Amino acid sequence: MEYKSKEAYYQHLTTRAALPDGFLCSALQIEFIPAEKPGKAKMNLSLILLEEETRNFGACFTSNSFPGAPVLIGRKRLSGESIRGVMINNKIANVGVSGGVDDSLGLLAELAGHIPCAPEALLPASTGIIGWRLPVKAMRAVLPGLAAGLKPGSILPVAEAVMTTDTFAKIRKINVGSGSILGIAKGAGMIEPNLATMLVFIMTDLHVEREELRSMLSRCVSRTFNRITIDGDQSTSDMALVLSSGLKDPVGANKFEEALFSLCSKLAADIVRSGEGVAHVVHLKIVSELPEELVVGAGKNLLNSPLVKTAVYGNDPNVGRILSALGDYLGNSGVAIDTKNLSVHLGGIEIYANGGFRLDRNKEEKLSYYLKDCSFDPAVKGYPQHERSVEVEIFLGKEGKSYEFLGADLSYEYIRENAEYRS
């Protein structure tokens, strides 16, 4: 459904922002003077807290070999007995800084005193510039206020506080049984330009046991957040966290996982759609019998190809680039393409089949109109942006499993956002 203005869309967003039972949240902003750069800077702090500690929580972290301090701390606390909540800051990622882990731990310990709870029951999450140190003093000063501000109701203040250059707040909610699952996300790519962090926080009042919750999260993340790509860079700080208050009766495991998967899919799509500088979202479907790892690699490689991305940006149905990018990845993996059983569709139009391209002047014109129609123009299309995406379908062989991926084009705005931010 599309809305005429961003305001109208935001009004709609509030209808899905209600915290599940047993959750509180709080958010505020500070001003500080960074040690690394002249002038003032702003940072948002926010807090998601359970009314009671829970042992039913789980998290997936970045596999980047150069992880931030919050990821190092989070990985350890994953094996802890129980958890109470998570403190999030934007602006500085706390990565690659001597003393970064101690900075985070010190802040959490102090915050725990104001709640009160055990310091080990709090997780940190940060996004922003790599190599800068957290402004610990300025952050400490507002911790009492952050704790005092906790209330039930809407997650919207937190969904907005975690944003950097995301173009809209990302909130999704699914009602299941007598409870609900609520998720918010901070977008990946073309974001706070020192990195492209994805932060996802999922809250539910439905009771789910820890081990089950963790395996469901892991499966859902691998099929949703791990299949979106904006610029191919996995950040040092990516994390997805799930917390269950357990106040509502459990639903069947299948039913819960289905809802969790649907929630993650929607948030993942929101992340791509809200990337600044995205003029087209690309939805790629590959049907193949090849091993999953190969198909996922090929799909992401295709969506990350600068030649494919710039063609889409230019509304140019330059379909040779799609085949070339696919062949590049598969060739390097030692896989031959059976071109006789390869077929490719763009916007539902067949462009390759039976061992050759199926193109003519008329089709090329149609494809070009199709690409233009999938680009985002708020004056024409309303909000939320990118309800329509460029659909690419590739059948590698006659049958097989179906995989879906989301990506974006490569625009002048992307370069502006990422080249000019700090200069």
Next chain:
Amino acid sequence: MEYKSKEAYYQHLTTRAALPDGFLCSALQIEFIPAEKPGKAKMNLSLILLEEETRNFGACFTSNSFPGAPVLIGRKRLSGESIRGVMINNKIANVGVSGGVDDSLGLLAELAGHIPCAPEALLPASTGIIGWRLPVKAMRAVLPGLAAGLKPGSILPVAEAVMTTDTFAKIRKINVGSGSILGIAKGAGMIEPNLATMLVFIMTDLHVEREELRSMLSRCVSRTFNRITIDGDQSTSDMALVLSSGLKDPVGANKFEEALFSLCSKLAADIVRSGEGVAHVVHLKIVSELPEELVVGAGKNLLNSPLVKTAVYGNDPNVGRILSALGDYLGNSGVAIDTKNLSVHLGGIEIYANGGFRLDRNKEEKLSYYLKDCSFDPAVKGYPQHERSVEVEIFLGKEGKSYEFLGADLSYEYIRENAEYRS
């Protein structure tokens, strides 16, 4: 050495353009009307020919799973008894077209009649748009002229004929013993925007046996052309060909391979430097004890990171992105980084050591000046472009083998070139 104008640089180029003994060449241009698009188009045809057939030749081809017709033909002819030469066309790559192989074979057979030689002794090479069919009729009409135009002397006409949007012709020559090795290249990336083909033709009058020549070519290609990257896309038509006329006495194998490696290094650097839209060339050195495959993967991934590339374009010493891109690749490969023994330099300035960034306001300013100084401004810097490159050095551990890579930044011009070409 830098020249004030492009003309002065071209004058200098002619000093290294002399064909080795036993080689002839020819080039001409045709106009034709493509079946796929209204209006006229231009295509260059060229021919490199040995005076006598040789069994001492070798080639490396793209590993793309969607190879063009010339690659399919070339791979077969590699096992043939001997070779006489190669016919090259730009504008259309002859990829993904039903009948493409027959088109190429027919043209070679007809050309062979005009030389005369056995049709199997000729190789095809094509670069340009994927999915279009060769204008066989228009090409056939000029084959007698192409054969008649063969002469010894300068390779420059061919080096220019194979160009598309390359900003300068690429010719390198090395004298060894009583003979020489001459190489020309058509650049990769940001080129004829349907793909980013690299074509390399190397000619020598020094006698080298086939098997030895082939293993030397393979080793040199893997350490030079396979370590450059502009946009990470390996084309459907990449090839590197070496031909020996054997008219001059052999030099030692080591001596020849050293010269061949040096020639390939220089041509590879020329390819990156002549990419349209390249504002900075990036020269990356990694010292590591990790397996070669991992280091090569990490190096290329770093140079392909859009976040790193845009930062370099913006003269922004956003060093966190370098570490994040490195950690992304190594993490996905299951390799932990020992940050204590990691050190990173940018332009000779230490930016990371002993487990933390080594940055301050003064250093950041220096780094920003350094990046500006490495960008290309013909009015100030003269030709050839990019004599200076951005030097990044990464020591992964205390010691190890040294690997070198060349890449480029990501500029507005890249997007313009690749998004707007066909629209």
